[in-house]
Amino acid sequence: MRVLLVGFGVVGQSFAELINEEAGMLDHDFGLRPKIVGVVDRHGAAVSPEGLDVQKALGSKKKLGTLEGLGRDTYLEGKSALDVIKELECEVVVESTPTELTRGEPGISHIRAAMKEGRHVICTNKGPLALAMPALMELAHHNEVVFKFSGTVGGGTPVLDFAKKCLEGSRIRSISGILNGTSNFILSKMSTQGAEMKDALAEAQKLGYAEADPTYDIGGFDTACKLVITSNYVLGTSLSINDLDITGITGVSKKDIEAAKAKGKVIKLIGNVDKKAKVSPQEIDAAHPLNVSGTFNAILFDTYPAGEITLVGKGAGGKETASAVLRDLIEIRRSFAR
Numbered sequence: 001m002r003v004l005l006v007g008f009g010v011v012g013q014s015f016a017e018l019i020n021e022e023a024g025m026l027d028h029d030f031g032l033r034p035k036i037v038g039v040v041d042r043h044g045a046a047v048s049p050e051g052l053d054v055q056k057a058l059g060s061k062k063k064l065g066t067l068e069g070l071g072r073d074t075y076l077e078g079k080s081a082l083d084v085i086k087e088l089e090c091e092v093v094v095e096s097t098p099t100e101l102t103r104g105e106p107g108i109s110h111i112r113a114a115m116k117e118g119r120h121v122i123c124t125n126k127g128p129l130a131l132a133m134p135a136l137m138e139l140a141h142h143n144e145v146v147f148k149f150s151g152t153v154g155g156g157t158p159v160l161d162f163a164k165k166c167l168e169g170s171r172i173r174s175i176s177g178i179l180n181g182t183s184n185f186i187l188s189k190m191s192t193q194g195a196e197m198k199d200a201l202a203e204a205q206k207l208g209y210a211e212a213d214p215t216y217d218i219g220g221f222d223t224a225c226k227l228v229i230t231s232n233y234v235l236g237t238s239l240s241i242n243d244l245d246i247t248g249i250t251g252v253s254k255k256d257i258e259a260a261k262a263k264g265k266v267i268k269l270i271g272n273v274d275k276k277a278k279v280s281p282q283e284i285d286a287a288h289p290l291n292v293s294g295t296f297n298a299i300l301f302d303t304y305p306a307g308e309i310t311l312v313g314k315g316a317g318g319k320e321t322a323s324a325v326l327r328d329l330i331e332i333r334r335s336f337a338r
């Protein structure tokens, strides 16, 4: 199966490493022989219809920050992702460019172009889905391609397909989740070590959990993206991020945390959807299943008749998210075989 990687950062590189490492297992267990025929980053593209030398691509990106180490025959400086999507023969496009929440670009254009060319799409970028998921699902349907996005929620934890497939036949009455590792790390530090918000944030930045501009995480927007995607996929809603009430954790003080603690409670940033969808800091019992610590994610499905079911796992990370992309690729392979 010929794969084009659009975006070659943490996720794109981890995925390339993973399919190289697991080539034997993928062939033996799934009859899947993925071949990376193109990689695009902000600087240009490397393409080879016979399959790129993945180790060389990874080495070049690590050493030079670009793909030029692949040589003049392969590397096309300044070549855009849209051009490569149109020109290069492949079955699957993996979109992993940065999440952007005003217009969803450049991801939305990449996904649309790939679908129009009849390519299956795997996306880890939350922006296009948070803003235009119903339209993109419709476009995939219209072009008869598979559109998968497991890595957008829960990193490697299989949140979306767990709810969609394993809970088939159950009624999901509501969904609540701790969906952002950075905010959870900060609130956990404040609660367990009495840290001030600014110190916990500085530590999260030092450890590489938080960006220099942490608004996307601590403002609740990342949680909101994941809630929109989960609700639309699992409950069949047609939400966009603009439909949600979003409050982040910046207003949570050490005093609030101490007051909650005195009542046997903790404050967590929770995304909920039942009749309405919202993101806000909420008090929960210390013994509540959503009280996970550090950068963990947890999601609780209130179902009928099985009751409450909670899934816990690491919510981000290159390797973890690459494992979700690989699951999506295996599913696309299966859909060919049907």
Ligand SMILES: NC(=O)c1ccc[n+]([C@@H]2O[C@H](COP(=O)([O-])OP(=O)(O)OC[C@H]3O[C@@H](n4cnc5c(N)ncnc54)[C@H](OP(=O)(O)O)[C@@H]3O)[C@@H](O)[C@H]2O)c1
Binding pocket: 006, 007, 008, 009, 010, 011, 012, 040, 041, 042, 043, 065, 081, 096, 097, 098, 099, 106, 124, 125, 126, 127, 151, 152, 155, 315, 316, 317, 318, 321
């Ligand atoms: N990292 C995680 O744990 C994780 C988990 C779940 C979901 N995600 C989502 O997955 C996506 C990728 O995450 P990441 O951590 O891999 O990000 P990243 O390390 O910043 O990588 C982004 C990649 O996209 C490339 N890019 C940017 N604009 C482009 C354009 N116009 N055309 C082609 N390539 C372009 C960048 O090129 P350069 O290399 O040249 O800068 C880079 O290679 C994001 O949307 C993120 O929210 C990440």
